[in-house]
Amino acid sequence: xxxxxxxxxxxxxxxxxxxxxxxxxxxxxxxxxxxxxxxxxxxxxxxxxxxxxxxxxxxxxxxxxxxxxxxxxxxxxxxxxxxxxxxxxxxxxxxxxxxxxxxxxxxxxxxxxxxxxxxxxxxxxxxxxxxxxxxxxxxxxxxxxxxxxxxxxxxxxxxxxxxxxx
Amino acid sequence: xxxxxxxxxxxxxxxxxxxxxxxxxxxxxxxxxxxxxxxxxxxxxxxxxxxxxxxxxxxxxxxxxxxxxxxxxxxxxxxxxxxxxxxxxxxxxxxxxxxxxxxxxxxxxxxxxxxxxxxxxxxxxxxxxxxxxxxxxxxxxxxxxxxxxxxxxxxxxxxxxxxxxxxxxxxxxxxxxxxxxxxxxxxxxxxxxxxxxxxxxxxxxxxxxxxxxxxxxxxxxxxxxxxxxxxxxxxxxxxxxxxxxxxxxxxxxxxxxxxxxxxxxxxxxxxxxxxxxxx
Numbered sequence: 001x002x003x004x005x006x007x008x009x010x011x012x013x014x015x016x017x018x019x020x021x022x023x024x025x026x027x028x029x030x031x032x033x034x035x036x037x038x039x040x041x042x043x044x045x046x047x048x049x050x051x052x053x054x055x056x057x058x059x060x061x062x063x064x065x066x067x068x069x070x071x072x073x074x075x076x077x078x079x080x081x082x083x084x085x086x087x088x089x090x091x092x093x094x095x096x097x098x099x100x101x102x103x104x105x106x107x108x109x110x111x112x113x114x115x116x117x118x119x120x121x122x123x124x125x126x127x128x129x130x131x132x133x134x135x136x137x138x139x140x141x142x143x144x145x146x147x148x149x150x151x152x153x154x155x156x157x158x159x160x161x162x163x164x165x166x
Numbered sequence: 167x168x169x170x171x172x173x174x175x176x177x178x179x180x181x182x183x184x185x186x187x188x189x190x191x192x193x194x195x196x197x198x199x200x201x202x203x204x205x206x207x208x209x210x211x212x213x214x215x216x217x218x219x220x221x222x223x224x225x226x227x228x229x230x231x232x233x234x235x236x237x238x239x240x241x242x243x244x245x246x247x248x249x250x251x252x253x254x255x256x257x258x259x260x261x262x263x264x265x266x267x268x269x270x271x272x273x274x275x276x277x278x279x280x281x282x283x284x285x286x287x288x289x290x291x292x293x294x295x296x297x298x299x300x301x302x303x304x305x306x307x308x309x310x311x312x313x314x315x316x317x318x319x320x321x322x323x324x325x326x327x328x329x330x331x332x333x334x335x336x337x338x339x340x341x342x343x344x345x346x347x348x349x350x351x352x353x354x355x356x357x358x359x360x361x362x363x364x365x366x367x368x369x370x371x372x373x374x375x376x377x378x379x380x381x382x383x384x385x386x387x388x389x390x391x392x393x394x395x396x397x398x399x400x401x402x403x404x405x406x407x408x409x410x411x412x413x414x415x416x417x418x419x420x421x422x423x424x425x426x427x428x429x430x431x432x433x434x435x436x437x438x439x440x441x442x443x444x445x
Contacts, residue, residue: 018287
């Protein structure tokens with residue numbers, strides 16, 4: 001039953017993304033709150049449902065966005081995969097892992113969106129995409145990383161309380 | 167009889183003495199002595215008065231402070247409420263001005279039927295320029311319907327659900343609008359970009375374009391009704407080795423501050439996809 005917490009959290013994240021975060025521009029880049037939230041959730045040790053969250057978030061973002069469904073779903077899967085890989089390796093520095101996953105995940109998601117749109121026939125100059133869109137978006141995601149990580153850590157501890165130590 | 171006479175005499179003498187002293191005092195003969203006396207009395211009264219006031223202040227001041235604090239809290243609450251009302255009214259004035267402009271716009275074009283909708287979000291992907299509006303198929307919105315403001319063309323509806331719709335802006339990199347230049351009487355194609363800039367493409371080389379020329383929809387292709395204002399030419403790029411000229415357009419609509427838009431609900435877009443040659 002506690003896994004149902006995913007639904008309101010993901011819906012809230014997508015609402016915040018479309019209503020607020022998407023209106024805050026740095027050049028032409030915007031932050032990706034669902035991506036950062038997913039990265040922070042997947043990095044929590046006690047969480048075992050990160051893949052389910054990735055599917056739900058990808059489907060919901062794909063429904064709201066005009067981007068082909070494939071791009072957000074694969075992008076969020078990549079973020080969770082990266083988080084799972086880094087979680088065991090840099091467990092003593094969770095913030096470093098968070099920054100790494102956010103950075104790499106943002107770049108991968110951007111490359112995927114670029115590739116999917118180019119395949120759809122949309123003209124996208126690589127220089128413009130890299131300079132005014134991808135890099136500012138990555139920077140904004142990195143700025144969101146710390147507060148979102150703190151919130152998701154508290155959420156994870158609330159959903160999966162650790163057993164009492166005697 | 168003798169005793170009675172004696173008491174009357176004493177009383178008379180006392181009255182005479184008192185009256186004499188008073189007459190002397192009123193005549194100013196005892197001024198130095200009366201000054202010392204009355205001064206002492208006044209000082210004594212002042213001392214008592216000041217002590218009384220101090221005690222009264224000591225007793226009543228905390229009650230006054232409490233009542234003043236209570237009053238201050240009430241006034242602060244009133245002030246906050248009034249400030250909130252001012253902000254709310256300013257917001258309503260802003261919305262009313264926008265709606266009034268939209269009503270004027272729709273009255274000026276009675277051939278179209280408009281329905282207003284509020285902008286509630288933007289596409290989560292930075293690659294795309296779409297907005298989300300708060301009305302959908304329940305209000306008669308269909309895919310392909312043009313979206314405008316009182317200033318000019320915004321875009322067209324790309325997807326619809328019951329209570330919301332997604333609108334593709336003309337600044338979107340996948341957007342393509344057939345337009346005409348009002349002064350040059352030439353047709354061209356308007357395309358968006360990831361940066362939000364809009365560019366005019368496919369302008370023949372022999373056409374003379376001037377900065378400030380007005381760009382309107384041409385109606386070709388059936389995607390948009392004709393003569394909707396889009397913007398003005400701000401820059402022309404013409405190179406001898408290119409097949410066509412290009413021009414940068416300054417849109418009349420501020421796409422970063424869209425709050426209310428109008429959907430032209432009586433426009434039926436024409437789908438010419440079956441007429442396009444297969445690749």
